[in-house]
Amino acid sequence: MKIKDRIALYFTLISTSMLLAVLCVIYFTFMRFLKADFFERLTDRTMVTAKLYLEADEISRDALSKVRHQYLQKLNSEVIRIYDGKDRATFIGDSAQYWTKQTIEKVRKLGRLQYTDGERQVVGIYYRDNQGDFVILASARDQGSQNRLAKLLKIMIVVFVLISVILLLLSRWVAEKMLKPLNRFMQEVQQIGSGNMEARVAVSQNKDEINLIAQSFNHLMEELEHAFILQKTFVANASHELRTPITRMMMRAELALVKERTVKDYQQALAETVEDAEKMDHIITGLLALAKMDLELINSQLSPIALDDLLVKISRDWQNQKQRQLSIEQNITQKEQPLVLANAVLLQIALDNIIANAFKFSQGQEVKAILTDTANALQIYISDKGPGIPLAQQAEIFKPFYTRAKDQGFEGEGMGLYMAQKIIGLFKGSIQISEQDGPGCTFIITLPRINPVLISI
Numbered sequence: 001m002k003i004k005d006r007i008a009l010y011f012t013l014i015s016t017s018m019l020l021a022v023l024c025v026i027y028f029t030f031m032r033f034l035k036a037d038f039f040e041r042l043t044d045r046t047m048v049t050a051k052l053y054l055e056a057d058e059i060s061r062d063a064l065s066k067v068r069h070q071y072l073q074k075l076n077s078e079v080i081r082i083y084d085g086k087d088r089a090t091f092i093g094d095s096a097q098y099w100t101k102q103t104i105e106k107v108r109k110l111g112r113l114q115y116t117d118g119e120r121q122v123v124g125i126y127y128r129d130n131q132g133d134f135v136i137l138a139s140a141r142d143q144g145s146q147n148r149l150a151k152l153l154k155i156m157i158v159v160f161v162l163i164s165v166i167l168l169l170l171s172r173w174v175a176e177k178m179l180k181p182l183n184r185f186m187q188e189v190q191q192i193g194s195g196n197m198e199a200r201v202a203v204s205q206n207k208d209e210i211n212l213i214a215q216s217f218n219h220l221m222e223e224l225e226h227a228f229i230l231q232k233t234f235v236a237n238a239s240h241e242l243r244t245p246i247t248r249m250m251m252r253a254e255l256a257l258v259k260e261r262t263v264k265d266y267q268q269a270l271a272e273t274v275e276d277a278e279k280m281d282h283i284i285t286g287l288l289a290l291a292k293m294d295l296e297l298i299n300s301q302l303s304p305i306a307l308d309d310l311l312v313k314i315s316r317d318w319q320n321q322k323q324r325q326l327s328i329e330q331n332i333t334q335k336e337q338p339l340v341l342a343n344a345v346l347l348q349i350a351l352d353n354i355i356a357n358a359f360k361f362s363q364g365q366e367v368k369a370i371l372t373d374t375a376n377a378l379q380i381y382i383s384d385k386g387p388g389i390p391l392a393q394q395a396e397i398f399k400p401f402y403t404r405a406k407d408q409g410f411e412g413e414g415m416g417l418y419m420a421q422k423i424i425g426l427f428k429g430s431i432q433i434s435e436q437d438g439p440g441c442t443f444i445i446t447l448p449r450i451n452p453v454l455i456s457i
Contacts, residue, residue, distance in 0.1 A: 003182075007175040012168045019163055023156045030152060034145035035121070039114050041075070042123035046136045049080055050127045075140035077120070083135040090134075099124075099137050107135045119146075181210045189217070198225060245276040252276075302427070304450060305347060307338045307378055311369055314351055324359050325366040331373075338371065338378050340447040342427040350423035353416035354382050354431075354443050361386030361441070378449050381434075383442040389433060398431070 079098055081089045087104050107113045107124035114123045117139070124137040181204065188201040200218045204211050256269045308330060315326040332338055340347075358367040362384040370381040389397065398421045421431050427447055434442035 004172065004175045004179050007178070008168060008171040011171040011175070012164065015167045015171075016160070016164045019160060023160060027149070027152060027156060031145075031149055034142065034148065035116075038121055038140075038142040038145060039123060042121060042138050042140060043114070043125070045075070045078070045080065045140075046123055046125050046138045049082065049138070050125070050129075050134070050136050076143040078138070078140040080136070080138045083137070085132055085134075087135075098139075103137070104135050107137065108133075181206075181208075182213075185210060185214055185217075192221070245280045249273050249276050302341050302343055304339045305342045305344050307340060307371055307380065307447070308332075310344065310348060310351070311371060311380070314348060314355065315369070318355065318359075322359075324364065326355060327366060327368050329368065329370045331370060334373050334375075334449075336451065338373060339450050340378055340427065340429075341450050342447070346423045347427065350420040351380070351382075351445070353420040354445070357416055358382055358384035358386065358441070358443075373449065376449055378447050380445040380447075381442055382445070383440060385440050388439050388441050397433075 081098050083099075083104050084090050087101050089098070103113075103124070108126050111126045112124070114121070116122070119141050120139050121142060122137065122139045124135060127134045127136055185201055188199075192199045192201075200221060201214045203214045203218065252269050252272055256266060261269075311328050315328050318324040318326045355367055355369070359365075363386075365385045368381075368383045370383075372379045372381070398417050417431075424431050424445060424447070429445060429447040432444045432446070434444055
């Protein structure tokens with residue numbers, strides 16, 4: 001059964017159960033009211049009978065009967081008896097012993113009695129008179145109340161069935177309207193496949209469960225897309241970067257085996273083969289490092305990081321470990337501490353890669369890092385004294401395995417800036433290269449700023 005039908009069914013069952021309970025309460029309350037009202041009418045009949053027959057001594061019995069039938073409306077199947085001290089029926093003219101002596105005695109003992117005998121209601125009173133003590137019992141069938149209750153029951157059944165049908169239809173309409181975002185979500189999910197992993201489902205402004213599901217799904221798709229890209233990138237990079245040295249090694253070995261050569265030629269071929277093998281080793285190491293880095297990016301835990309303290313630590317590490325001078329300058333305008341939400345280890349790796357690149361191309365000269373801020377972001381300017389980066393190459397340097405180091409006589413596999421960009425992007429930041437004339441290059445790292453007050457709260 002579909003969720004829509006289940007919601008409609010549950011809502012209808014709950015609503016109709018409550019409606020049925022209300023109708024039952026109304027029915028039985030009305031029934032009790034009619035019963036109590038009929039008992040009061042019977043009691044009035046017994047009191048009027050007592051006044052007519054026992055108080056009016058000067059009026060004859062026939063005259064009293066005539067008055068009684070003329071001015072008192074007779075109830076359905078009405079029976080009235082007046083019993084004297086010897087439990088004999090008297091006055092009315094009908095001497096039939098309608099009630100047992102036990103009932104008459106019970107009325108004398110209690111003074112007033114009312115009970116139900118099958119479909120009849122009975123009222124008895126103990127009446128003291130100057131002529132003696134009497135017991136008056138009256139009985140009748142409340143046919144009018146039974147007719148009213150039968151009509152009320154039919155009306156309630158019709159109303160119950162009608163309202164149940166209306167509730168079922170309304171609940172289906174409400175359930176369909178409520179689940180409309182879920183249906184749209186399912187349609188959007190069905191459109192996502194391996195060919196469009198970047199697609200996302202629409203997220204509304206409502207803070208309901210369906211919106212939370214959509215947000216969670218989008219977050220899951222981001223991780224799946226990242227893992228998918230990781231797999232494709234690793235395979236593409238491995239096949240592209242390893243094919244060239246392997247091809248050279250195979251061709252060199254085949255040429256060396258074609259004919260007899262001198263020892264020097266074999267030594268040269270082996271040396272070139274070793275060189276290609278070392279390059280392959282560097283490439284494989286870089287690929288594994290990239291894959292490991294991607295996995296760390298996926299599973300990284302974020303926490304508030306103070307950029308000023310992190311830059312001081314990085315500068316101290318470069319000074320102590322590699323004897324490189326990294327000068328730090330701060331131009332902070334806000335009073336709050338310069339905090340960003342990041343992973344300290346990964347962020348230091350990203351900054352170290354950019355700083356290492358700056359030291360490499362400036363041949364070990366001093367590198368300068370300036371920390372500035374805006375209202376909502378923090379920026380780090382890392383400047384070197386190298387030859388600079390041509391505008392045509394600035395869009396390529398963040399690609400994996402792209403490097404200019406070999407052209408200028410440096411070692412490098414083109415992985416540092418690529419990993420740095422991925423790490424900064426994970427923290428909702430960006431990396432840019434400042435356009436400037438002449439030598440030198442400046443990388444601008446921008447990261448969103450967080451408020452320390454909100455963290456403490």
